[in-house]
Amino acid sequence: MIEHVLRLYPAAYRRAHGGEIAATYRELTAGEPLGSRLREGAGLAAHAMRMRLGLGPTAPAARVLALAYPFALAVSATACGLHLLRWYAALVSSPTPFWVQLRVDLSGAWGALLVSSLIGCVGAAAALTGRWRAGVPLTVTGLLSFAAAVVVSGPAYGDPVVTPTAFALTAAVVLACPPDRRPEATEGGRAGSAGAVIALVVVPCAAVDAHAVPWVSTDYGCWPLLVLAATSVALTWRSGTRGGLELGVMALVSPALFAHVYTTAWGETTAALALAAVLAAAAVIAPLAGRSARTGRTAP
Template structure:
């Protein structure tokens, strides 16, 4: 059946060339989805079209390189953000309970930001990525209100919020992201429970999780440069501290390059077997 209802005005948000090629198809899908529905449904469909148009304009659709990178990196950057939020919350909780001092608790804004970040991680683990993006956006808004939290959360959560909405990260990336979050948080948790004022993990403790995840992802089938860059981007909070000196930088580059090389060699042997 052919519909005569005009196309929604939000189609104008698409670039002209994209609209010329895909506009009629999008308009027809909109008509099919809203035929006989109420105003709320039509507004929701128009909001979805507008969001997709903005992603196309900002090169964040799943078919564009930047969008594919955001989709690949989102699980890892969210894992890093969750690890940081969990580490700060764990340390503050153990200090407050040990010293019976309420002043050790984070400020309310920081605590809510950490909770929203953890909620985003839980949503992602259960496959609810739209909810993960929403809670990540709330955390970013709280930081916009100057909540005193780690500055690393801003770029890490921004990748999650900007990832393409109609796609889901690959299973391999989701699983390795969980491993990254756990391996970077558990040592901090153990140190906090032991009563250490600082984790004292040293350079090796900061680099080992990033090395392991980088090597495993490089060895996995279908690894592309964007997968390597995604892991490195998420590992920045842990590798920038030891890389603060020339010697530390050399060590960081050497061990990450070694992890990449070992993973690549293992991947080649696996494909040849």
């Protein structure tokens, strides 16, 4: 198998390091079961694709991906969690007996969607707490299996084109971060910031779905993107930069939540215009926040 994996590497890299990679792989997998060999092979294949795309640990893009990584995990957990939340809200409000409804929901494509969402949530939580060797594969598996289930189930859980594409893009961002940058990417408060994003999205949405906020009937999917916009402003203020990197990172990790907006706010002109206005305002406010932070730090 290792010979096939080595072909994925760029030719120059393969000539320079192919023998060492193959020897290390054989040493690590000697006497190991098939599952372990496949897992090591998959890790090498992912590394080969990153090298072929110029996403090595020293590449300029690695900095962007390291910053995006915890927030891509947060978006993964949030997108999957919102689907579980909406399903649970419908379950408890249905007049159908709980166990009957549960048995129906866990069958067929609906069951695949729910299980995929749960896997994505668990994987993202594990990766954010430093268990990325298990968490990243689980997150990617959850996102991609959710995307496949949406294609099969049609409009049951989102647009059959936009939603799968968006979830696949989010999975790609999670995978693209070089493994040796992942521990660094979740240090220095970044994991906490990503966890705050999850909480700031899920808790208000849960309150709306539970009809605990009488003056709000639905967020039309806009609230999660507003949280990302506010996060970009907060990150820019903290770093004191011009905001381009932070805004770009939030745009990079947003597809799964954008798909949520697309499927719930499509045709709602007022909601779409309000969201566009707020996102445009964030693009203006972020550089101002960075400038304010720089001025405050240089002031005597």
